[in-house]
Amino acid sequence: MSDDGDKGPDRGPATPPHAGMPGAIPPKSEFKGPLKPLAYLDRGLAWFEAFILSAGVLLMATNSVANVVGRFGFGRSFPATEEINQFLVILITFAGIGYAARQGRHIRMSAIYDQFSDRWRKVLMVVIALITAAVMFVLAWYSFSYVMSVYNTGRIAPATRLPVYMMLVWLPVGFVVTGIQYVLTAVANISRPDVYISASVIDSYEDSETPV
Amino acid sequence: LDIKYALEEAIHEVQGVYATQFKEYIEANSDHTVTIFPFGTLGESADTTELAQMGGIEMVTASPGFTGSLIPELNVFNLPYVLPEDTDVLAEFFRSSPTIHETLAGRYNDQGFEMLSMYPEGEVVMTTKQPVESPDDLAGVNFRVMTSPILVSTYEAFGATPTPLPWGEVFGALQLNMIQGQENPMFFVESTNMYEVTDHITFTGHNNFTTAVLANKTFFDGLSEEDQQLMRDAAWHAFEYIIEYQEGLTEASLEMILEAKPEMGVTRLTDEQREPFRQAAQQVREVYLAETGDAGAAVLEGFEADIEAARAAVAE
Amino acid sequence: MAQELATWMIVVMVGLLLLGFPMMIPLLAACFVAFFLYLPVGPEIMVQQILAGIRPSALVAVPMFILAADIITKGQSATRLIDLVMSFVGHVKGGLGIATATGCTLFGAVSGSTQATVVAIGSPMRPRMLKGGYKDSFSMALIVNASDIAMLIPPSIAMIIYGVISGTSISELFIAGVGPGLLILVLFSIYCVIYAVRNNIPTEEKASWRQRGKALVNAIWPLGFPAIIVGGIYGGVFSPTEAASVCVLYAIILEFIVFRSLKFSDIIPIAKSTGMITAVVFILVGAGAAFSWVISFQQIPQMILGALGLMDAGPTTVLIAISIAFFVGCMFVDPIVVILVLVPIFAPIVNALGIDPVLVGVIITLQVAIGSATPPFGCDIFTAIAVFKRPYLDVIKGTPPFIVILFAVSISLIMFPQIALFLRDLAFR
Numbered sequence: 001m002s003d004d005g006d007k008g009p010d011r012g013p014a015t016p017p018h019a020g021m022p023g024a025i026p027p028k029s030e031f032k033g034p035l036k037p038l039a040y041l042d043r044g045l046a047w048f049e050a051f052i053l054s055a056g057v058l059l060m061a062t063n064s065v066a067n068v069v070g071r072f073g074f075g076r077s078f079p080a081t082e083e084i085n086q087f088l089v090i091l092i093t094f095a096g097i098g099y100a101a102r103q104g105r106h107i108r109m110s111a112i113y114d115q116f117s118d119r120w121r122k123v124l125m126v127v128i129a130l131i132t133a134a135v136m137f138v139l140a141w142y143s144f145s146y147v148m149s150v151y152n153t154g155r156i157a158p159a160t161r162l163p164v165y166m167m168l169v170w171l172p173v174g175f176v177v178t179g180i181q182y183v184l185t186a187v188a189n190i191s192r193p194d195v196y197i198s199a200s201v202i203d204s205y206e207d208s209e210t211p212v
Numbered sequence: 213l214d215i216k217y218a219l220e221e222a223i224h225e226v227q228g229v230y231a232t233q234f235k236e237y238i239e240a241n242s243d244h245t246v247t248i249f250p251f252g253t254l255g256e257s258a259d260t261t262e263l264a265q266m267g268g269i270e271m272v273t274a275s276p277g278f279t280g281s282l283i284p285e286l287n288v289f290n291l292p293y294v295l296p297e298d299t300d301v302l303a304e305f306f307r308s309s310p311t312i313h314e315t316l317a318g319r320y321n322d323q324g325f326e327m328l329s330m331y332p333e334g335e336v337v338m339t340t341k342q343p344v345e346s347p348d349d350l351a352g353v354n355f356r357v358m359t360s361p362i363l364v365s366t367y368e369a370f371g372a373t374p375t376p377l378p379w380g381e382v383f384g385a386l387q388l389n390m391i392q393g394q395e396n397p398m399f400f401v402e403s404t405n406m407y408e409v410t411d412h413i414t415f416t417g418h419n420n421f422t423t424a425v426l427a428n429k430t431f432f433d434g435l436s437e438e439d440q441q442l443m444r445d446a447a448w449h450a451f452e453y454i455i456e457y458q459e460g461l462t463e464a465s466l467e468m469i470l471e472a473k474p475e476m477g478v479t480r481l482t483d484e485q486r487e488p489f490r491q492a493a494q495q496v497r498e499v500y501l502a503e504t505g506d507a508g509a510a511v512l513e514g515f516e517a518d519i520e521a522a523r524a525a526v527a528e
Numbered sequence: 529m530a531q532e533l534a535t536w537m538i539v540v541m542v543g544l545l546l547l548g549f550p551m552m553i554p555l556l557a558a559c560f561v562a563f564f565l566y567l568p569v570g571p572e573i574m575v576q577q578i579l580a581g582i583r584p585s586a587l588v589a590v591p592m593f594i595l596a597a598d599i600i601t602k603g604q605s606a607t608r609l610i611d612l613v614m615s616f617v618g619h620v621k622g623g624l625g626i627a628t629a630t631g632c633t634l635f636g637a638v639s640g641s642t643q644a645t646v647v648a649i650g651s652p653m654r655p656r657m658l659k660g661g662y663k664d665s666f667s668m669a670l671i672v673n674a675s676d677i678a679m680l681i682p683p684s685i686a687m688i689i690y691g692v693i694s695g696t697s698i699s700e701l702f703i704a705g706v707g708p709g710l711l712i713l714v715l716f717s718i719y720c721v722i723y724a725v726r727n728n729i730p731t732e733e734k735a736s737w738r739q740r741g742k743a744l745v746n747a748i749w750p751l752g753f754p755a756i757i758v759g760g761i762y763g764g765v766f767s768p769t770e771a772a773s774v775c776v777l778y779a780i781i782l783e784f785i786v787f788r789s790l791k792f793s794d795i796i797p798i799a800k801s802t803g804m805i806t807a808v809v810f811i812l813v814g815a816g817a818a819f820s821w822v823i824s825f826q827q828i829p830q831m832i833l834g835a836l837g838l839m840d841a842g843p844t845t846v847l848i849a850i851s852i853a854f855f856v857g858c859m860f861v862d863p864i865v866v867i868l869v870l871v872p873i874f875a876p877i878v879n880a881l882g883i884d885p886v887l888v889g890v891i892i893t894l895q896v897a898i899g900s901a902t903p904p905f906g907c908d909i910f911t912a913i914a915v916f917k918r919p920y921l922d923v924i925k926g927t928p929p930f931i932v933i934l935f936a937v938s939i940s941l942i943m944f945p946q947i948a949l950f951l952r953d954l955a956f957r
């Protein structure tokens with residue numbers, strides 16, 4: 001058997017970076033001085049989103065496995081399984097988009113962007129972040145108004161008997177949080193020398209700050 | 213005026229035939245036009261219903277089976293052995309029932325809809341791998357149902373193992389024997405080739421697939437008196453057409469199926485054979501009543517009275 | 529009006545895309561143009577459609593397959609599969625190359641994405657190939673292109689999403705992907721042998737049958753994944769979504785209990801990363817649903833198909849047009865976005881001609897996989913740059929022969945659809 005010493009588990013990155021990501025996960029940076037409160041907000045949100053994400057995925061796995069076991073072990077399916085999973089899909093998606101924005105992990109086609117000099121990338125990133133934030137806030141507004149309209153119809157999910165709007169409140173919250181992340185990204189790019197693809201992930205370094 | 217009208221079915225299926233009649237009536241008797249969006253073009257039933265509710269389109273066909281989350285009492289249409297098994301009585305019931313045209317129409321009003329019509333689409337039949345003559349024959353059968361608690365309870369009561377599955381997987385799951393049965397109106401069994409992957413059709417008489425034609429209320433209220441009457445006339449015209457169209461539709465679908473697959477088993481349960489299913493259905497009423505409370509009980513009682521009246525009218 | 533709207537939507541979408549916006553924004557902004565300037569309905573419908581896009585219960589299979597693959601990528605399954613393959617083919621000419629391609633195929637039987645496969649198989653195999661005398665450009669090109677096979681062999685995230693938005697059976701799509709996947713494996717293996725002979729690559733030591741037996745025993749557990757997915761679905765035991773959740777359970781049992789390669793606390797970061805990738809994919813699915821709603825409301829697909837002269841075309845022409853459109857699209861944009869935008873555009877003509885939607889799905893998946901490994905902007909190339917830390921030109925230098933092979937497979941698939949449909953017909957017809 002050929003063996004190049006590749007014993008044991010491969011501890012490579014579990015999740016490959018998407019197109020447009022710089023190579024290694026760059027070191028984190030923090031807001032300082034008068035922007036310090038932003039750092040607290042940022043960290044609190046990050047913790048919360050990470051909690052929701054892992055809990056949501058694990059609950060979904062548990063719920064789906066329980067349904068399979070129910071079908072084979074007890075000859076019955078649970079009508080609530082599908083509704084619970086739908087709720088978890090919404091939860092994971094809208095908690096996750098904020099978290100992905102924070103980690104700079106939304107999929108982008110950065111090939112052209114990458115050709116610009118650092119200075120122009122910084123400008124472009126401020127524009128991208130602000131427009132993205134604006135789109136998120138507009139969607140937050142309309143999803144709020146959508147949730148209100150569902151609230152007013154009083155729709156009830158048939159199996160869990162829960163009001164449908166309760167599944168949907170994550171939409172406006174998720175869009176607002178994501179919008180804030182992109183505002184922070186713009187602030188980071190304006191207030192500090194490096195180019196940031198998110199408030200805490202550096203895309204490339206200005207010579208003046210940290211060496212690569 | 214252009215009326216956008218979304219369906220849950222393809223243009224050649226029952227809802228499409230109804231909508232085409234409606235469109236032709238409107239366009240022949242006014243300058244208005246009707247644009248029909250068949251299934252798949254504007255999303256699923258839940259989406260198109262909501263779209264009509266929000267005023268994005270003017271009209272929608274919304275089956276009570278799907279609209280139960282909006283108006284819980286509509287689940288009465290999913291209950292087994294409530295609707296009359298005789299087609300003439302059934303048609304008369306839909307034509308004349310005050311519970312439908314007043315009580316339920318009012319509930320639709322509360323949700324921002326004007327109910328223009330409600331009509332049956334055909335008897336729901338079971339198609340299975342093994343013949344079904346009694347609930348015992350359904351023991352151990354994985355039976356595909358929509359994810360509705362009432363439907364799940366129904367097939368539990370009938371002795372099967374209800375298995376919710378997205379429609380896209382049903383054909384393959386029958387083929388692979390993951391499930392061994394499904395229910396649908398006859399024309400749908402034919403048009404979706406369900407007969408290719410099952411071997412027996414059973415007429416149990418437990419339900420008739422029903423649908424409602426709704427208009428956005430703000431849109432409807434904003435119409436002139438004449439136009440409102442035009443819409444109602446068109447709806448009644450299409451209603452009578454579809455009732456007539458359905459005479460023999462089940463038979464015609466069955467004929468087409470038997471032509472394509474002569475060895476298909478067809479069982480019409482006798483009144484006696486239906487009795488154990490009717491008995492089992494009683495416990496599903498409890499589920500419905502627990503879910504819908506007094507309002508649901510009133511609708512169920514209203515249905516029973518209206519059906520009696522319809523039966524008497526037809527007997528005359 | 530529809531024409532003007534279509535033009536604006538395309539301009540906004542392509543413009544924002546090229547500038548490097550997060551890919552949900554070009555889709556959402558194009559919808560904004562429609563809702564604010566052209567449509568008689570408010571953007572609440574857009575929110576409704578985003579939700580409708582992520583509602584189908586079949587989509588739950590996506591996070592479940594990602595989670596299962598995430599768990600085994602961190603554990604030992606990939607290494608054990610590689611050891612198994614090496615013990616059987618290591619000694620033949622081009623053995624390491626064949627083992628890499630086969631490893632991608634076997635890992636692809638657990639994982640639904642090409643990028644995870646680049647990481648799981650590429651990371652351990654590239655150093656071995658370099659040591660074994662292969663050029664780095666060949667190794668990297670092989671890894672990037674062989675990972676395409678993972679998208680065709682079940683499970684496949686691209687196929688789940690295609691199945692959901694086109695209403696096609698995911699079970700049927702899964703089995704139809706096996707044929708083309710294996711065909712690519714065979715052709716790549718042949719190319720590996722030719723390469724090894726021409727470059728005089730030394731062969732590895734031949735493993736004894738005892739070693740092979742040991743490798744097989746070690747790999748028995750990971751081989752349970754294809755048994756669950758293919759066996760479970762085609763044995764009529766599971767729906768694809770159920771199979772996905774059973775895979776999660778199996779992966780947890782394997783890596784946490786049997787191999788003990790992970791601690792229970794490791795599940796938290798793995799679940800978190802699964803959740804994040806899921807969100808990134810699902811927000812695109814939602815935005816894509818809103819986009820496709822707008823274009824069907826305005827009947828834009830019929831207009832575009834008409835402008836391309838495809839409305840009266842025959843099935844072969846349409847399939848060629850679909851192949852080209854998806855291939856080109858994926859050279860620039862993430863595969864999921866391409867599927868979300870292009871499938872609804874081609875849907876009317878596919879339905880009208882009655883082309884088998886399963887065949888269309890396999891052709892699309894193949895093109896999506898090829899396109900994402902193709903310069904200039906195929907996203908697998910960027911994954912490889914990130915994982916192998918090599919410059920762009922080094923990564924793409926060896927790709928041309930592989931792309932030629934994949935083109936040949938594409939043409940064969942259009943000419944002989946049975947390559948894909950044979951197994952499907954065997955299982956389902």
Ligand code: NA
Pocket residue numbers: 635636637638639640641677678679680681682683684
């Ligand atoms: Na795969």
Ligand code: NA
Pocket residue numbers: 642672673674675676897898900901908
């Ligand atoms: Na690839």
